[in-house]
Amino acid sequence: xxxxIVELRRGILEKNDKLAAGLRNRFxxxxxxxxxxxxxxxxxxxxxxxxxxxxxxxEDARAAALVGDLETDNDARRLASSGAPVRQINTHGExxxxxxxxxxxxxxxxxxxLDYLFIENVGNLVCPSNYDLGEQIRVVLLSVSEGxxxxxxxxxxxxxxxxxxxxxxxxxxxxxxxxxxAVKNINEIRPGIRIFETSAKTGTGMEEWxxxxxxxxxxxxxxxxxxx
Amino acid sequence: xxEIFVVSSIIDAVTESLAPYSGAQVKEVRLRVGVLAAxxxxxxxxCYGIATENTRLAGSALQIDQLPVIVHCxxxxxxxxxxxxxxxxxxxxxTPTMDLRQGRELEIESIEIDEVEEDIRT
Numbered sequence: 001x002x003x004x005i006v007e008l009r010r011g012i013l014e015k016n017d018k019l020a021a022g023l024r025n026r027f028x029x030x031x032x033x034x035x036x037x038x039x040x041x042x043x044x045x046x047x048x049x050x051x052x053x054x055x056x057x058x059e060d061a062r063a064a065a066l067v068g069d070l071e072t073d074n075d076a077r078r079l080a081s082s083g084a085p086v087r088q089i090n091t092h093g094e095x096x097x098x099x100x101x102x103x104x105x106x107x108x109x110x111x112x113x114l115d116y117l118f119i120e121n122v123g124n125l126v127c128p129s130n131y132d133l134g135e136q137i138r139v140v141l142l143s144v145s146e147g148x149x150x151x152x153x154x155x156x157x158x159x160x161x162x163x164x165x166x167x168x169x170x171x172x173x174x175x176x177x178x179x180x181x182a183v184k185n186i187n188e189i190r191p192g193i194r195i196f197e198t199s200a201k202t203g204t205g206m207e208e209w210x211x212x213x214x215x216x217x218x219x220x221x222x223x224x225x226x227x228x
Numbered sequence: 229x230x231e232i233f234v235v236s237s238i239i240d241a242v243t244e245s246l247a248p249y250s251g252a253q254v255k256e257v258r259l260r261v262g263v264l265a266a267x268x269x270x271x272x273x274x275c276y277g278i279a280t281e282n283t284r285l286a287g288s289a290l291q292i293d294q295l296p297v298i299v300h301c302x303x304x305x306x307x308x309x310x311x312x313x314x315x316x317x318x319x320x321x322x323t324p325t326m327d328l329r330q331g332r333e334l335e336i337e338s339i340e341i342d343e344v345e346e347d348i349r350t
Contacts, residue, residue: 002342002343011334159264160332
C-alpha cells in the first residue's frame with residue numbers, strides 16, 4: 001500500500017463551464033445578445049420580460065425567451081402572448097438552470113435569425129450564481145418590496161451581475177422603498193454597475209432599459225467575427 | 229441548496245480521475261472554495277457524507293480550503309484581501325474595485341489515495 005496525492009486542479013462545475021463557453025461562442029458568432037435574468041421568486045421577472053418582449057416584437061426586433069421554473073408552463077404561455085418564440089424549461093425540483101438544458105432547449109432555433117435571447121432563470125438568488133449559461137449579460141432583478149439590503153444579503157449574486165433592474169417602482173411609496181439605500185448597497189457589492197429603476201406596470205424606466213439592450217447588442221455585434 | 233449537485237459533480241470528477249488507479253482507496257478529497265462560491269461548508273459536508281455512499285469516495289475525508297476575496301487596487305498598486313464581502317472597496321484606501329483576483333473558486337485541488345500493490349507495479 002502506498003499513499004499518493006493526485007493533483008486534479010479542476011473546476012467542480014467544469015462540465016457546465018465548458019458547455020457555457022461553447023454556447024457563448026455560438027451566440028457571439030450568431031450576433032445574438034443573450035441575457036440571464038435572475039432574482040428571488042416574485043420579484044416581477046416575468047412581467048418585466050413580458051413588457052420587454054412585447055415592445056421588442058412591436059419594434060420588429062427578433063427576440064426569444066427560455067423560461068425556467070420548477071414546474072408549470074404558466075410563464076411560457078404568458079410570455080408567448082407577446083408573439084415572441086418562448087420555450088419553458090421545467091427543472092422538476094432543481095434550483096437553477098444549467099448550460100446543458102439551455103443548449104437542449106435551443107435545438108431547432110436558428111440563432112442567426114435572432115437579435116435577443118432572454119433566459120429567465122429559476123427564482124433563486126443563490127444557486128444560479130454558480131451556473132454560467134453562456135450569457136453575455138447577467139441581470140439581477142430586485143423589487144421594491146424585498147428590502148434595500150438584499151444586495152448585502154446575497155453578495156455572490158449581485159457581485160456577479162452586469163446590470164441591476166429595480167422592479168415595481170410604482171409600489172415604491174407604499175413599500176417605503178429607500179431608493180438611496182438600495183443604490184448605495186448595490187454599489188458596495190458591485191461598484192459602478194448599471195442600475196435601472198423600472199415599473200412594467202407604468203412603463204417607468206423601461207425606455208432606458210430598451211436603450212441599454214440596443215447599446216449592448218451593438219457592442220456584441222462589434223465582437224462578431226467577420227463572415228467569410 | 230444546490231450543494232448536492234456540486235457534490236455529485238465532485239464524485240463524477242474524482243471517479244474519472246481514478247481510472248488509472250483501479251484498486252485505489254480514496255482517503256481525502258481537497259477542495260478550494262472561494263467565499264463568493266455560493267456554497268456553504270456545512271451543507272457540502274452533509275451532502276458529501278450521504279452522496280458518496282456506495283461510490284469509490286465512500287468514507288473519504290473532505291478537506292475544504294476557504295479562500296477569501298482578493299481584489300486588485302489600482303491606486304495602491306497591489307492585491308489586497310477583503311475583510312468581508314459586504315463592501316468591494318480596497319480596505320487600505322477605500323477605492324471601489326471590481327478587479328477580482330480570488331474568491332469565486334469552486335475547485336478540486338487534489339485527492340489523496342492509497343494505491344494497491346498491483347497498481348504500483350503497472
